[in-house]
Amino acid sequence: MLDAQQVDEVYRILAREMPGRTRGAKGPKGQPDAFRSCISCMLSAQSFDRNTAKASRALFAQAATPEEMLKLDDRDIAAAIKPCGLYNNKTRSIRRFCEALIGEHGGVVPDTREGLMSLPGIGRKCADIVMSFTFGKDVIAVDTHVHRVCNRIGLTGAKTAEKTAEQLEARSPDWALADGHFWLIQFGKKVCTSRAPKCERCPVARHCEFYGAQLSQGA
Ligand code: SF4
Secondary structure: OHHHHHHHHHHHHHHHHOOOOOOOOOHHHHOOOOOHHHHHHHHHHOOOOHHHHHHHHHHHHHOHHHHHHHHHHHHHHHHHHHHHHHHHHHHHHHHHHHHHHHHHHHOOOOHHHHHHOOOOOOOOOHHHHHHHHHHHOOOOOOOHHHHHHHHHHOOOOOOHHHHHHHHHHOOOOHHHOOOOHHHHHHHHHHOOOOOHHHHHHHHOOHHHHHHHHHHHHHH
């Protein structure tokens, strides 16, 4: 893994090269409140953003609070969220989440990671998205792009997104926490793509462990 100085330098380069915080996010990042953000995040599992947005819109048109959600029939929830797939499992998760939210938190979404992760269906990624996008905390949420990029470069050395999130939090400088998610995700979509990373024109190539290993294998 990179040392602290290299980590700092990588973030400085990404901050300069990437657009940073964006508006008009779809899916869980664009929801107006914590309840909808949690539900939308649950819907986003193995779903494209546009399908998550469509399912979220259809569901919240029928119920926008946990109390209203529990009044819906399972078939109505499943029909509304069908565009995002796995709708029977997701329907069960939504119901369990709403029951726990009302039973244990009086219907109010907690604003701590621990509180969020105590709720059914909310893992580290969803908790961090809600913390960052709804509650405005300086947290780098780790999705598949952030996970891939961090471990290729050497910001982290982890096999799962959850471990990456833990290491990233421990190894990132404070000044990079607020916008780090945006730099890393944009970088993962535009430069360090999953199948064909554009290493030849990559601004952090000189620090990248993956690229360094490729070069030494080819040498
Ligand atoms: S050098 Fe290649 S693998 Fe490394 S961060 Fe850049 S694009 Fe990704």
